[in-house]
Amino acid sequence: MKIKRILFTMIVIIIGFVLQNGVFNQMTWTSIVPNILLMITCTFGFMRGRQTGILVGVVCGLLTDISLGGTFGINTLFFAYLGWFNGLFFKMFFMDYIVFPMLMIVLSDVMYGVYMYVVKILVNGRLNFGFYLSHVIIPEAIYTFAVTILLCHIILVINFKLEEKEKRSAAKFV
Amino acid sequence: MKKSRFSIPPRYLLFIITFICIAFFAIGFFAPGITDKVSDAISSVVMPMQKGMSNLSTSVSDGRDNITALKDAQAENEKLLAENERLKAELEKYEADQYELAHLREILALRDEYPDYDIVAAKVIQKDSGSWFNSFVINLGSDDGMKVNMNVLSGDGLAGIITEVGKNYSRVSAIIDDFSNISAMSQNSGDYCMVSGDLEAYENGRIRLGYIDKNDNIHNGDKIVTSNISDKYLPGLLIGYAEDIRVESNNLTKSGYIVPVADFDKLKTVLVIKTLKVTGGKS
Known part of the structure; x- marks a missing residue:
């Protein structure tokens, strides 16, 4: 059962990576790309708890580092913390309450935006935070939110099914 | 019982990852190789x-x-x-x-x-996947003789510079990127200036032009090319046309904008100049 779960997680991450790099960044009408890997990290964080959140965050962060270039590890670090942060809300999460995950993901994306501004732009001497907030951070959060409505729900439903199955097979052995 | 195999407390896990990442930054800072x-x-x-x-x-x-x-x-x-x-x-x-x-x-x-240079064509295989950078990846790497700091042209003029080379790919940082700074000059007068990429200015399709002496002879519409004193860019590559040149409030320098000739939204094929700029030490 554990293998099934790991496989499911891997597939979700790979699909997310493909979507982000192959589909969404080809849409030429905007330079903003929804952050699907971040969404996956958050989802697994509050869905499965801190440990899974951190591990998924590391994998997603590594993939982001590869596709963005620059200093290696900057995204890995932050994604790991995001996974942990979302994992803190594990106990507050209920399957049928969809507003909460949405809120968490948007909040995480804004946090990621501010982090990126600080480590990448601010150190370069660009002080006009307002511009970056209104032209990069907020649009990215909105796009991610829009994509989340679709994808997050799918992940949650599949995870729910897997959990049901696990419970059933556990009950069988007792 | 089942969990015992993998149960590192999240706190320690986070600590370990933080440590690895920071160690990695430190190594990268002191020994980039x-x-x-x-x-x-x-x-x-x-x-x-x-x-x-x-x-x-x-x-x-x-x-x-x-x-x-x-x-x-x-x-x-x-x-x-x-x-x-x-x-x-x-x-x-x-x-x-x-x-x-x-x-x-x-x-x-x-x-x-540009007949003097050794030029190869390359395909753009990935555009930036995040919202923060303006870089792209081409399909040639160290196996094809790519090196860091090689200049990259698009159909009309300078597009960027190679910042990272892998075995089978290279990453090109575009001149509109926030981190890009190019020493340039006006083709007419030969006066030097600095072209720096800026996400904010590129919203209007422009990049910044600065550090022009007040008495220099750069006007709107002038052809701006890479300068001969740049240590990374080969001289004489067309960047774009000057626009909106104004004397700054300090009354010492002028600044303005450049309209780049390269079209960054539609990059498909680019040219890489394999000739590196020769500067003093190594060739």
Whole structure:
């Protein structure tokens, strides 16, 4: 059962990576790309708890580092913390309450935006935070939110099914 | 009982990862060679995937085009539908060929413009996947003789510079990137200036032009090319045309904007100049 779960997680991450790099960044009408890997990290964080959140965050962060270039590890670090942060809300999460995950993901994306501004732009001497907030951070959060409505729900439903199955097979052995 | 195999407390897990990452930053800062090797090893596994993705997305956009073509055909007579579609598909193919031909001709013309340099054509296989950077990845790497700091041209002029080279890919940082700074000069007067990329200015299709002496002779519409004193860029590559030049409030320098000639939204094929700028020490 554990293998099934790991496989499911891997597939979700790979699909997310493909979507982000192959589909969404080809849409030429905007330079903003929804952050699907971040969404996956958050989802697994509050869905499965801190440990899974951190591990998924590391994998997603590594993939982001590869596709963005620059200093290696900057995204890995932050994604790991995001996974942990979302994992803190594990106990507050209920399957049928969809507003909460949405809120968490948007909040995480804004946090990621501010982090990126600080480590990448601010150190370069660009002080006009307002511009970056209104032209990069907020649009990215909105796009991610829009994509989340679709994808997050799918992940949650599949995870729910897997959990049901696990419970059933556990009950069988007792 | 089942969990005992993997149960590191999250706190320690986070601590370990933080430690590894910070150690990695430190190593990268003091001995960049080692971290480059690590990131290159990971990237060379993932990059073939990127190529596949690039093909996938092309087929996705092809599919989108086909749907619009179909809608046009449906408005026409039903009898002609099959015939129509066949012709359309054929036409589309020719149009694609034509487009490629025009593009390649453009590149050929550019190649003639800079005859002294050793130039190779490269394909753009990935655009930036985040919202913060303006870089792209091309399909040539160290196996094809790519090196860091090689200049990259698009159909019309300077597009960027190679910042990272892997075995089978290279990352090009575009001149509109927030981190890009180029020493440039006016082709007419030879006065020096600095071209720096800026996300904010690029919203209006421009990049910044600064550090011009008040008495220098740079005017709106002047051709701005890379300067001969730049340590990374070869001299005389066209960047764009000056615009909106004004004396700054300090009354000592002028600044303005450049309209870049390269079209960054539609980069498909680029040219890499394999000749590196020779500066003093190594050649």
